[in-house]
Amino acid sequence: MRGVLALKQEVAVWGETEGWRWIFVFKSALAALLAMWLSMRFQLDQPRLAMITVFIVMRPQTGMILTKSLYRIGGTVAGITASFLLVTLFAQEPVLFLLGLALWVGLCTVGAAFYRDFKSYGCVLAGYSAALAGLQAVPQPHEFFSLAVTRLSEVALGVLCAGVVSDIIFPRRLSDQITTNVQNRYGQFMTFVRSSLSGTATPTELSAMQMRMADNVIALESIRNAAFLEDPEVRSRDLKLRRLNSEFMAASTTFYSFHQLLKRLKKNATPAGEVLSDIYDSLGQVLETTGASPRSSDTARVAARRIAAFRAVLARKVKQAKADVPTLSDAQNRVDFDTAIELLRRFLHELHGYTTTYATLSAREQGPKPPDDITFATYTDPVAALLAGVKAFVSILLIGAFWIASAWPYGASALSFAAVASALFGSVPDQYRGVRHMTIGHGSGYVVAIFFAYLIMPSLDGFALLSAALLPLLMIGSYIITCPRWIAIGTGYVVFFCAMLSPANPMVFNPLGVVNEGTAALLGTVISGLVFMTLVPATGAWFKRRMAGQIRGLVVMACFDPLPGLLNRFEGGTYDLLHKLGSTRHLADDQNQRLVAWIFTVREIGRAVIHVREDAAMVQMPHLLSYRVLGSIRSTARLFRSLSAHHREETLDSVTIAMNAIRREMGLDSRTPHDKEILRRLLSSLHLIRTALLDDETVLAATSGLPNQTTEEIVHAA
Amino acid sequence: MPREFSLLDALMPTLFLVFLASVVLQTVLDRIMGRWGVYRHVWHPPLFRVSIFFCIFSIGGLLALR
Known part of the structure; x- marks a missing residue:
């Protein structure tokens, strides 16, 4: 019994x-064989x-879905039309x-690199089907229409088979994935x-x-996007999920700032730091008891109540600390203390x-609609995407030139594979690894296909035997695909194997x-891979510098962009960049x-x-004061645009001046307590x-x- | 109904039109059922959804080609 x-x-x-891996393996092998059988049945060539x-x-x-397939079929139609x-x-x-053709594939690669998830896939398919259909039609332009319709049918059939099989047989429900992710x-x-807190x-x-949490945020965002199209249940919870993401980001940033500030205060041994340590510990205790990852909504509700109670404590x-510690009344210490609090x-x-939203996530009601539009802004570097497009363009041109110059009979195969490979290279976060893995995958697929074609294929008779022989080899590929790190190898292997075998x-x-x-x-793959790796490689110094500039550009955005929804866009941007850095090789x-x-x-x-900007917009300020506050924002933006010791000092000065101006304003008797509260918040920020x-x-x-450092050196250092 | 129709002088099967119409109808039905919470009472929602689609398409196709 035991x-x-x-x-x-x-x-x-x-x-x-x-x-789940084996389920996926069987599902994809089944979908592939189903697609093969159906296209043979429909007499597609x-x-x-x-x-x-x-x-x-x-x-x-x-989770794959039929609606998502629409994007892919749309991409194919676009490619065939082109x-x-x-x-x-x-x-x-x-x-x-x-x-x-090179121009079109380049454009599609730009799209594949710029968008993500299914939009990116639509672009990949647009590039790849254009290359396939176009290259086959060139020797026989009269046949083009029927050829194009057949290609379209084949791709659409593949998309539909994949969609239906993964949707019906043991689907990994997106709502389950969301629940695990959120928990x-x-x-x-x-x-x-x-x-x-405990150090x-x-x-x-x-x-x-x-890093892990950033990955998690991005993952939730992408699942949510997919689920929005698929699952009516998730659609009804969509607003809550978005709010959950944005509240989480806000809370973790605030916590980070708090933690940094405390570290600084402790390091300088200010009295405020010591007083705060005590408060800090009690917060740790509250979270200690609540934090044992409340799985159910009930425990989360209890946690929310406890957090609310701690706010009163x-x-x-x-109040007690202010009464007990006299040194806190000193201006400098007081502002330290107030900011931390x-x-x-x-x-x-x-x-x-965040906890409340988490607790009510499974409940049916949507809750109040938030004032701001909570959209998660992803942040993709358009120049990097454009560069991927240029690389695809160059590699297609190179192979095309070689084809024309040498009258190579198999130029069309090389070109179509170069088109597929460059579109896929563009869509992966780490191009260097993508290229290496894709080449390994293609190479192994090639070897296995030759082995299969020479040894096994001749003794196969009929569809049943063919599928039985293909099954284990396809399953190997799908199993490799289930390891996130080896996706490119698995896909490369299985795609190349099928393409070479051509049942x-x-x-x-x-x-x-x-x-x-x-x-x-x-x-074809190797050449486009070489182009991707050598022509302004994505891991190179130029890209690093550009990325640093982009990261700093977020502060400039925070300084000048219109306020509505800005907080979400800003947080989303930082998380997206963090995730992108995390997915590259050498962290x-x-x-x-x-x-x-x-x-x-x-x-x-x-x-x-x-x-600062939000609070400044909420309170009526005299002209000079708002000028000072604006000045501090402007100089911060200037500092992050071009780093230098000079700009840093200037920013420090303007912030200090603005703070002094606010202090003077707070001393005036004409101010209502509400105004003073806002001014105090302004001062803290x-x-x-x-x-x-x-x-x-x-x-x-x-x-x-260092004051002597020129901007040039700093740019290099970053 | 004729089996094929001419779209810019290319012959297309009439069933294709039926297919498109079924997709539209199914999407509308899906939204409505999602809002009413029908899927909560269904054992396997995706299977249910695909089956509904097949029913719509088959009925439409049989009616169109009768």
Whole structure:
């Protein structure tokens, strides 16, 4: 009896870790074979295209859906239309035709790199189907229409098979994924807060935790986007999910600022720091009891109540501390203390909101509509996307030129694979790794395909045997796809294998053709890979510098963009950049660490600037005062546009001047208590900016610290 | 009904039109059922959805080609 129980447990554990992989493996193999069978049944002449499409489209991470397939079919239609245009215009002119094709593939690569998720896939398919249909039609332009319709049918068939199979057979429900994601993040965040409060975690551990949470935010955003199209249940919770994401980001940024400020205060051994430590510990205790990752909404509700109760305790403790510690009445200490308390209060408010939203997530009602539009702004570098397009363009042109110059009979295969590969390279976050993995995958697919074509294929008779023989080889590829790190290898292998084998009805046995075409296709991939790696590589110094500039640009955005929805756009931008850095290869490398440090500094200062602007808009200020506040914002923007010790000093001066002006304004009797409260908040935010600028351990200080350093050197250092 | 129709002089199967109409109808139905919470009482919502689509398409196709 005990043995059965143990076995049951073992099976449950296996189901959680390995089970879904095997489900995916069987599903994608099934979808591919179904697509093959259907296209043979419909007498389409290239069943391999349907199979390739299945493997390009099937992804284990997100639930696949029929609605999402619409984007892909749309992309294919766009690609076929483009190739139609090219063939009708330039069927007689190889140079112009290839130029046009290169331009189109380049454009699609820009799209694939710029958008994400299914929009990106639509672009990939648009580029790839244009190359396929166009290149096949060039020798026989009269046949183009029927060819185009067949290609379209094959791709659409593949998309539909993948969609239906993954939707119907053991679907990984998106709503389940969302629930796990949200629960994990809540737990992670609580652990993060607790371990930074208790000081048990090292800075590297804390930064790794932040990275994980950033990945989590982006993952939720992408699942939510997909689910919005798919699942009516999720659609009805959409607003809440968006709010959850934005509240989480707000709370974690505030906590980060608070933690930084406290570190600075403790380091300088100010009396405020000591008083705060006490309050800090009691907060840790409150979260200690609530933080044991409340899985159910009930426990989360209890946690929310406890956090709300602590807010009342906090007010009492602050009053007591002010009475007990006389040194706090000194202006400098007081502003330190007030700023920290203000941050803590805000953090508690946000944490309370986050926990409440988390608790009511499963409830049916939508809750009040927020004043701002909560859209998550993703942040993609248009120049990087454009550059990926240029690379695709160049690689297509290179291969095309070689084709024309050498009258290579297999140039078309090389070109179409170059088109597929460049569109895919553009869409992966780490192009360097993408290229390497894709080449490995293609190479292994090539070897296996030759082996299969020479040894196994001749003894196969009929569809049943063919699918039985293909099944294990396809399953190997899908299993590799389930490991997120090896996705490109698995996809490359299985796509190349299907393309080379080209099962058809009636089956054509042409092993020599397999070798010739395979070599050409592999060459196409390798050449476009080389172009992607050598022509302004995405890991190069220029990109690093540009990225640093972009990160700092977020502060400029915080300074000048219109206020409505700005906070969300700003936070979304920082998280997106953090996620992007996390998904590149060398996170441990010094330059990347520096970029991550920049993101944290930018998050702190940019957030404070936004609060200054919001509060300044809420209160009536005399002309001179608003001029001073505006001046401090302007000089902050100037500092982040071009770093230098001079600008840093200027910013410090203008912030100090603005703070003094606010202090004077607060002393006036004509001000109502409400106004004074807002002015006090304004003062805290400005003080936060000031301490962040003064801190000599931040990356900001490291790059703008020495007065003699010229901007040129700083740009290099970043 | 004729089996094929001419779209800019290219012959297309009439069933394609029926397919498109079914997609539209299914999307509308899906929204309505989602709002009413029908899917909460269904064992396997995606399967249910696809089955509904097949029903609509089959009925439409049979009616169109009768």
